[in-house]
Amino acid sequence: MVKQVPDAADIRFDPITLNLIREGIPSIVNPFCLNALEEGLRLKERFGGTVTAVSMGPLQAQDGLREALAIGADRAVLASDREMAGADTLATSYTLWKTMQRIAENQPFDIILSGKVAIDGETGQVPPGIAVRFGIPIISNVTMIEEIDLESQAIVAKHRFDDGIETVRAPLPAVLTITEEANKPRKFTVEGMLKAKRMKVEVWDKNTMGADPDLLGLKGSPTIVKKVFPPPGRKQGEIFDGTADPRAAAKWLIQKLVSVRALGSSQAESLQTPVQITNPSTIVEMLGQPASKIENSEKFGEVWVFIEHLHGRPAQVGWELLGEGKRLASIYGTKLAALVIGNNVEHLAKDAFAYGADKVYMVDHEQLEDYRTQPYAVAMTQAVRKYRPEALLIGGTVRGRDLAGSAATFLETGLIADCTALDVDTESGTFMGTRPDYGGNLMSTIICPKHRPTMASVRPRVMKALPPSPDGDREIVRMHVDLRKQDLNTNVIEFVPIEKIGVRLEDAQVIVSGGRGLGSAKNFYLVEELARILNGQVGASRAAVRAGWIGFEHQVGQTGLTVRPRLYVAVGISGAIQHIVGIMNVDYIVAINRDPNAPIFKMADFGVVGDIFKVIPALIDELKSGGLAELAPWQKSSTP
């Protein structure tokens, strides 16, 4: 699958209408689709066969397909019809499925490859939807295809979750989404371009593929965009020119960070005494939201939160969503319920109650020990069909996106991905999800007016968990799930947890990130030393990762991790939009850069203009000696 997207770096909007200005904005092939194409070409080189590039979009999308032909694809098909315009992910997966079904009539396929996400929408929902429609397995976020056995028609691949790397076996045909870790895409050659010029991109309308017009485009889309607006800017921070005196800059910075409690305080916060939560309006107030409520609450279903876990070890995002879910449920005047799916996961019900759930729906089944897309999606679908919640919140993790995309397709409902804010229109009771689009250049508020539940995913660390309250047991609804043999279509061979691979940037309270300004891999020691002293983790810009100075698992940004530490120190990082989108929710951003016009200073709460090779050693020195004495106790004790 090859998607044509506007180049995020050049995106501009009409300031009045907030429409995307298309003229003069270059379109590019979504970078992850190039990874998918590369993987397809490598498979063709190993096993023979053909590579067909498929896309949906306006006629201009032929350009992307022509590029795919120039790179090496054998055939290109574009689904293009006016009635396909305005499609959300459900309608898009329907259209692409119909297109590929039609192709497969004469040319059966073994693998459908797609990029892990498209950089304009970043939802990653279309490939799981296509897998569900074909009734074939999906392996999301593939970092390596280990083995393909054409005789037994099976594939073994490694894929990355937020908490580790899993090796999985699946029967073919299958859908795979490919990460940038998997390969380095080849570029097109002059001969390739000449060949592509002679080839034709096949353009198919709805009749060619036999599509139902009611399921295409806007008509077939459960979600609609209610409004678009520019992203909220951070207020301009304070800048210190440390060019002449780096030590003075270091002292200034430490004093500033201490004054706002950016050093030390968050640890103290996380250790605060649990509070008893009994009154929903108290919670609403705790979360800083107005306690407005809806009339007629009996006509609304419950608010559900999916509790993600790995073999019973919960991901923090579930508790964060319960915190937000509590607020939403109190607006609806309904119950907040946790949906727990797994094997031997009774203990998660207790945790869910402690984090605010009024009720737990429990699907406990021995076949649900490992997370596998299809059986989990089937369990979720059966639970939703039976109990009909109003809204279902899922963590925007790799696992969560994979599950949400599949379940939403089974349920034929709307899924709003990667929301940064959730709310309810108190007049109509409509659930609203707000999310960044076009690489964070624009915010969209999306609703799902006619389908239930509205599903929404939210990345980790965007919402805040309530402090846990050991409040005793509440209602547990145990549910049986019917799993057919064909639902158990993947086998987990191995899982290597992130602890073994190292780094959990998502959980860090302090991150010190290095960029191209460091100049070489060996200079990363400065970033590492500062991170060690601040009891933090090391992050990086994509430029540093691409240069091979540090591993991909450290990358922060659009194609890396979204982080939410208390303190983020950007060392020699310019502040490109693709980096910024990963640090939107950081409490305090510090930038150290010698260029006073670097965009990162527009985001930074505290900026030091100066040479990192002078400022960072001075900062380390000051923290180690006098400066550190001023910090909160946990900081001191964590420093040897």
Ligand SMILES: Cc1cc2nc3c(=O)[nH]c(=O)nc-3n(C[C@H](O)[C@H](O)[C@H](O)COP(=O)(O)OP(=O)(O)OC[C@H]3O[C@@H](n4cnc5c(N)ncnc54)[C@H](O)[C@@H]3O)c2cc1C
């Ligand atoms: C599809 C796509 C996805 C992307 N995803 C990501 C992503 O997830 N994460 C990401 O980070 N980027 C991403 N990028 C890349 C992004 O556009 C930028 O190219 C990248 O962030 C730049 O990294 P940088 O700031 O380290 O390097 P540069 O932009 O080169 O900045 C280096 C900075 O260091 C400063 N500097 C140099 N020497 C010194 C010194 N001695 N002292 C002080 N300052 C110094 C310079 O003034 C400059 O501001 C993506 C791009 C695309 C197209």
